[in-house]
Amino acid sequence: MSPHTIADTHTIRSHFPALERRQGDQVVAYFDGPGGTQVPRSVVQSMTDYLYLHNANTHWLYPTSEETDALIAAARTTLAEFLGAHADEIAFGANMTTLMFHVARAIGRTLQPGDEIIVTELDHHANIAPWQALAKERGAVLKWIPLDVHTSHLDFDAYVRALSPRTRVVAIGAASNALGTITDVRSLIAMAKQTGAMTVVDAVHYAPHHLVDVRAIDCDFLACSAYKFYGPHIGVLYGKAHAIAALDVPKLEPSPNAGSERLETGTQNHEGIVGAAAAVDFIASLAPAELGSRRERVAATFDALHHRGEQLVAHLWDGIGRMPWVTPVGPLPNSSRTATVSMKVRGGSEAAARALAARGLFASNGDFYASTVARRLGVEAEGLLRIGCMAYTTDREIDRLLAALHDLRS
Ligand SMILES: Cc1ncc(COP(=O)(O)O)c(C=O)c1O
Numbered sequence: 001m002s003p004h005t006i007a008d009t010h011t012i013r014s015h016f017p018a019l020e021r022r023q024g025d026q027v028v029a030y031f032d033g034p035g036g037t038q039v040p041r042s043v044v045q046s047m048t049d050y051l052y053l054h055n056a057n058t059h060w061l062y063p064t065s066e067e068t069d070a071l072i073a074a075a076r077t078t079l080a081e082f083l084g085a086h087a088d089e090i091a092f093g094a095n096m097t098t099l100m101f102h103v104a105r106a107i108g109r110t111l112q113p114g115d116e117i118i119v120t121e122l123d124h125h126a127n128i129a130p131w132q133a134l135a136k137e138r139g140a141v142l143k144w145i146p147l148d149v150h151t152s153h154l155d156f157d158a159y160v161r162a163l164s165p166r167t168r169v170v171a172i173g174a175a176s177n178a179l180g181t182i183t184d185v186r187s188l189i190a191m192a193k194q195t196g197a198m199t200v201v202d203a204v205h206y207a208p209h210h211l212v213d214v215r216a217i218d219c220d221f222l223a224c225s226a227y228k229f230y231g232p233h234i235g236v237l238y239g240k241a242h243a244i245a246a247l248d249v250p251k252l253e254p255s256p257n258a259g260s261e262r263l264e265t266g267t268q269n270h271e272g273i274v275g276a277a278a279a280v281d282f283i284a285s286l287a288p289a290e291l292g293s294r295r296e297r298v299a300a301t302f303d304a305l306h307h308r309g310e311q312l313v314a315h316l317w318d319g320i321g322r323m324p325w326v327t328p329v330g331p332l333p334n335s336s337r338t339a340t341v342s343m344k345v346r347g348g349s350e351a352a353a354r355a356l357a358a359r360g361l362f363a364s365n366g367d368f369y370a371s372t373v374a375r376r377l378g379v380e381a382e383g384l385l386r387i388g389c390m391a392y393t394t395d396r397e398i399d400r401l402l403a404a405l406h407d408l409r410s
Pocket of ligand 1: 094096098124126127173177202203204224234
């Protein structure tokens, strides 16, 4: 089925003031989306409106406090729709890493020595370090699912072998921020369920590219970060209602203990919460209104952007295929991947990123906190150059990038 028609790239770009930035005589091209996307006017406006017009702390009896309560409740509903959840299952926090440490600490209170936790070599360390710390504290056994460096996917057979009656936690990423690999978390979690393990998904790199469906994935917890999908710097956590209720979370006695609010510590980033909801609305707004619900429009936008992303990746892959000094890593174009392409560059990723930056091409380099991936690929020292294609990325920008990479040959 062909994707729905959504706003064209030119129209999408007009929403982002950052895209007008110039570097010398060049307009800046942002390839750093996997590290954090640019933010459209509507998101910034929602945050400004909040701070100018409704700013207050929560749960008091005057209008700005009531408005704050209403805006946060509405944002919970919006993020719930984004993830296919219920509003009571959405918590906000500083970022995904902080939320993950918080959940892990609470789960840790129930762990016994010899219990097993499964993590993967493909994950960002935000979904590894909290479990590593737990294993150390509680005497649990940490089992690693290896990355198959030939396919850029996890070793499925090793995963099956790792599951055991002692498995208490399975922590996996839905998409790799370093390689773009999409993992079939739904199948992995279905298998984990048979052991009774708690299942935790890192959707930080997946959520900006594909519609998350927590009911279909059937995980206990899933986290993402709004600043990766055109929103502000804030983390979003989904927890199944009964999994949240069962968590022995460290919390202040007087703070709310019902629903997902029990996962939130102290005063929240209200403007960030409002901005995260505005980011979801922005994504939905790119699809025709007649398509239906906000979730249906988000789905249509992601579908169409995925299609465009595949073309951009194919163009990029094809171009670097003619440059022996550049070696792409990760799954092939048109396979199960996001539009994030990492590559080894002769001379190292740092020199490459600097050379690109000088030409107004902003791209990240290093290991992107996916240090196990870098270790397995043997690029710890030289790092990778990472190109992220987002809603505002154009073919012309890929051409500029290819020209700059071409000039790195000498
Ligand atoms: C896949 C993935 N997981 C987790 C994180 C950490 O997210 P946060 O910065 O919200 O803690 C990142 C950030 O780059 C990421 O890409």
